[in-house]
Amino acid sequence: MSTKPPSGTRDFLPDEIRRREHVIGVVRDVYERYGFEPLETPAFENIDTLLGKYGDEGNKLIFKILRRGEHEGSGEADLALRYDLTVPLARVVAQYQNELPKFFKRYQIQPVWRADRPAKGRFREFYQCDIDSIGSTSTLVEVQLLGAVTEVLSTLGFHDFEVRVNHRQLLRSLLVNALAPEAQYPAILVALDKFDKIGREGVDKELIAQGISEAVRTRICNWAGAAFRQDWLDKLEPQFPLIDDDGRAAFENLRQIFRLSAEMPSADRLRFQPSLARGLSYYTGAIMEIAVPDLAGSLGGGGRYDNLIGMFLGRDIPACGFSLGLERIIFVMTERNMFPPGVARSAADVMVTLWNEQSRQDAIALATELRHSGLRVDLYSEAHKIGGQLKYAVGRNVPLVTIVGEDERARGEVKIKNLLTREEQSVSRADVGGRLREILASNRSASK
């Protein structure tokens, strides 16, 4: 029987968990500073809650749970694993409408499951870190969201990312003014969205394949690819003679987002990208995406979606959200060696060795004392040869060990061995905790 985790899933051993916890800690801390509150929902939902919410393709990727007991033989499913964090949020908004505040700002950091074909960097179990602001149409919502996700990435040490911003209604105006055939809007947007990956020529080729006329293609590519600069917003609008009120509002909305972000951490990160389309069909307003140079995909994305969150209530509730991809962030941070040294924590600060069976009581007393002083202490549990115990400590990256042999015991002392520097010193039993902390501090500053 294979002992690998199921296809597309991973076991996380200690070092990997510490990296993940570091990132999650930063995400959580920043989101809290922006006034978002935590929400968690069950791993599975009633199957009807999820089916039909993610399109035909999505339906196929949902993990479905077999009915139990006498119904198991029916082969029917009544539950399904969480596929994203947005549909559960919509359910929560409907279920607790009387308890939740008028403006509900929540973050949610939980795994989701999709039966995608596993590939390098694509998993069947992966975490999403979502923030959503429910209940307000104010542009301040977009501005705060952009500030929060920017601050997450800056705090994690990213200094070369950009936050690309566009607007669904502006895209519509672009297509209307390019005189593109309406039936082909969705296919054109899919091609357009690849502009920064495949370039103008690539997009043009895809549009040719769809039978789009040269005049239309030229207008689309000129407008969408012209320049990624904020002032282009002002230059673009006059070029849309067929613009309607929604289109004009979209331009104004984007201008406001840029203007109001001037005092936010996102100020220097925002970039107007008229080719950005984003796949999900439910967006209704501003859309955004975070890109780093060395990653084909994005680190996260989001936008305004005013018609979705109320789906279980039967009325529209405005909403704007952003989802950061934990796995991608960790992937890039690992590739670039961006984790601070303190994240790679050893199994313990110090290991108390066991001299012989008779000294077990003393070893326990020492370990207990050191723990009380706040240290993380492992106690070697068998009276093996000291050499073997030291080897074990080295293997677990424990920097310090204590040894109390016959001599030390007779003198009321403890020998401290620094496994990084190989230095040894004997200190009186009363001073051992303090001395260990001093050595740990100097090890730390040496490793910086």
Added chain:
Amino acid sequence: MSTKPPSGTRDFLPDEIRRREHVIGVVRDVYERYGFEPLETPAFENIDTLLGKYGDEGNKLIFKILRRGEHEGSGEADLALRYDLTVPLARVVAQYQNELPKFFKRYQIQPVWRADRPAKGRFREFYQCDIDSIGSTSTLVEVQLLGAVTEVLSTLGFHDFEVRVNHRQLLRSLLVNALAPEAQYPAILVALDKFDKIGREGVDKELIAQGISEAVRTRICNWAGAAFRQDWLDKLEPQFPLIDDDGRAAFENLRQIFRLSAEMPSADRLRFQPSLARGLSYYTGAIMEIAVPDLAGSLGGGGRYDNLIGMFLGRDIPACGFSLGLERIIFVMTERNMFPPGVARSAADVMVTLWNEQSRQDAIALATELRHSGLRVDLYSEAHKIGGQLKYAVGRNVPLVTIVGEDERARGEVKIKNLLTREEQSVSRADVGGRLREILASNRSASK
């Protein structure tokens, strides 16, 4: 369509999550101080990994995941949701045997899923907090585990729990020496385990129902219920004339656990309870359980199980573990009002109100500044009447708001309103962060 979470599962709104995070934080911190390292495994396992590991009853309670794509119609399951944290650990030990240290001490805090009939306090999705020490038969392992779980509970504020300890081989000796019929050992142990709930008479009644003779019943109940004191260990052994080597080793093992725990936080908590049997059949040595007066079930339990962790390797690997039940701990702490005041965190430290549309830029700048100073800041996103904004802040338990009206703006000031004391004060814009922190600190010390 119902918007409730699926039967037996729960949505966790912010206040509840903060309580859960508090408990998980303490568990994690204490386990780390004892040298345990974190492990996480996928939510589902290949179905063959789980089937047959939890008995017939367990098999029925496993949530099974339908095969996907063309195989979906077959009604077959190929995956199953994690049922406990022990079988995944056994798989991990087999899979990573060359990477893991000789003694692998891991903690794992993750949800498990069981299709039990939901009832008050019994959920289909619940968290387990497990620690296990793999690879050593030393009694120090039990002693350290008991110290760690005791310290978790003490740190959480429990002061009236006891850690009941017994030994599987001692139970066997008890039954042998009571001349109980061997075929009935399992049923007798089930009855015995209820001693502290249903008393001697209750146990006697159950044994009568099983046709156990009076002489046997008397011996069992005398021995098992006599006294819950450590020195009873010494009194009990001589009463077992038919004791074998395993039985003698069990007595000695328990005596060592008590003796070596003298310097541990568990010292005053341990209690020898000869009626403790614990349900799981896989224990081979010491068994333990934590009880509090006002809860029928236990807060957690564990023991030594030397024949299980190697199941995927085909050889025995010694192991000893303990599992704390997060939901029960939270249940008792909530009932007893044991959460420190700081855990009930408001949505933000301060809310920046929005005077009018024209002041959006200023409001954003103020919110950004305050966040940089480390405060958790919500920004009201619509220019509603100030009264409504204050009401919203009160509803979210935000203690402080800032207001910048025309007057304040003209004077370069910010008005701070303390929603707890209803006091107002205007401070210069430069001083607002510092003043807010002072007020928060004095609010906090007032609430203690």
